[in-house]
Amino acid sequence: MHNLNPEDFSCPLPIMEYETIQLAHGSGGRLSAELVSRLFLPRFGNETLNRLEDQAVVDFSQGRLALTTDSFVVDPLFFPGGDIGDLAINGTVNDVCMSGATPLYLAAAFIIEEGLPLSILHRVLLSMENAVKGAGVQIVTGDTKVVNRGCCDKLFITTTGVGRVPEGVNISAAKLEAGDKVILSGTIADHGMAILTSREGLSFASRVQSDTAPLNGLVAEMLRVSPLIHAMRDPTRGGLATTLNEFAASSRVGIMLEEAAVPVRPEVRGACEVLGIDPMYVANEGKLVAVVPAQVADKIVAAMRSHPLGREAVIIGEVVADKQGLVVMRTTLGAQRIVDMPVGEQLPRIC
């Protein structure tokens, strides 16, 4: 899905006169129009977008709407396993579908730094195109702005997504009940460590790959076997620990985890070890955590395992009535410890 290798293809630069983004590409004039018609429309074109109105008018059935927006400012733009383009699509698709909604339409806004090579923008757009197809959604409206050199870091992308929430589905962080099981769809910390190790040039960790992926297919599979999911979220920034703490606080319950059950890839664990970072706090971009009633937990795990993005799905713990608002972990040695909310960014230790 995103094993696209941008080095492999040679692209005739779509806007011949310039190799880099000029301020005029954002002026609203001829160059802006060219940027849109030659670079964006061929990738994302659809009936709605092609009209190039100031707004998208789309069909929408009655019922409930899920709406989300997110800005992507990742550095570096390209990292092992993905880039800012597929992140911007997958991240927003995932935020929509964590409500159980089917994502339908996206809006995309680009803030581009003057001087950005067009070839880079092109690479990002190609991977967005792939991600859009992979998630089965449409970009129906968008915006591009070019800012002076130094006023943003290369490229920022904001995506907004809408989706339809199916009848009978009601997922919320406030719905956890004692006895519920906590399910994780796969290994944690892959994305954050891929970014960190590529940013810092830590070559020992070269095998660490981002897990960026659209989760709407996996969610559909889960809902197909049971609509009774209580809470669901993709643990992005702040990692699994933050998401579970938010759940525990919203529902005023405790969560008891089994340390041994939480899967971490060996190469990711190794990189975390070296930097003194706890994988529980590291970002994921293609994983979800769901809290479901105990009686449907096994059925949902089985359904998840039948989907490529949920093959490693496991139950990692359960909701408990005591320890209100706290996430507690039973360590591999049988003791207990609190898994706290992080205070700020995780900082590598000194020695």
Next chain:
Amino acid sequence: MKFVDEYRDPALAGQLLAEIRQTVTRPWVIMEICGGHTHAIMKNGLDQLLPAQLELVHGPGCPVCVTPVETIDRAVAIAARPEVIFTSFGDMLRVPGSASSLFMAKSTGADVRMVYSPLEAVALARQHPEREVVFFAVGFETTAPGNGMALLQAKREGLTNFSLLASHVLVPPAIRALLSSPTNRVQGYLAPGHVCTVMGWQEYESLAEEFRVPIVPTGFEPVDILAGLLMALRQLEAGRYVVENQYGRSVSREGNRAAQRVMAEVFTVRDRAWRGIGVLPASGLVIRDDLAGYDAERKFAVESIRVRESELCQSGSVLQGLIKPDGCPAFGRECTPEHPLGATMVSGEGACAAYYRYHRTSHA
């Protein structure tokens, strides 16, 4: 991670715990001097698994915690200079000085950058000959050789725009001070494995003999720590007081000679203030006079630092093992990781932070 997993093996840990229970016949107080140990003990919940007769107390072995406020204030002042790129490991950035931290300085325009190795800072100096690159060289004997190497590298390359703000501390003088104190309760020590990797355990031998305490250089995995405790307990129960090495896979009696040579070439020993504890004789490393050009403290004279510290904070007592963090009245109330009053609540290896992070239900 085969190499690590065997030191986390629950079966092996269980066996060691059983042996510890069988060995203990009366109450003992053992101090783990190193913040890395404190952190591993709390994170794995080892304290909950040990017999009640064995009391663990936490020592001053977190370099972030014992860095004097004055040094943080100096770092902030140097970082604020327009020509300076100030580099540091991550965990120093959040530590509060009197009025500001390096993170706050960064947000108000100082060029503060987090690096993973002092050599990255040297590379920055190479890339930016028009700027002054300062590296905040903090830590025990563990980080001193690497930081010294960076200075020597800059010297070899003829870089004149690189300097260290050096704030290194030494472990044995701290142990000596704690043991000499009339309030001392500690009967045995787990010595910091990483420090001993560099320095060996020779220098602990006289301490063990003079003060009649077992000292055990110990690794950082749960099985290491339990094995280290067992070794110390066996000595205590038998009335033996020697240095016994648990961390054989990386520590030798002599330590790493090459690393020690670098330290001697770059630094010299001096009395040094420890935050919360006070001045300990011959417990710090400063840059030698012949390398003064690489010493940020001398290069950027910072005048009139007025140090202000919280009156509530009892981190000095925490660092000396006199009270546990939850014995401080401010713990979890006025003082939390979001609003820390002392460095021991900020640093990832600080005892107050470890208690708050992993165990505040049972205490607060």
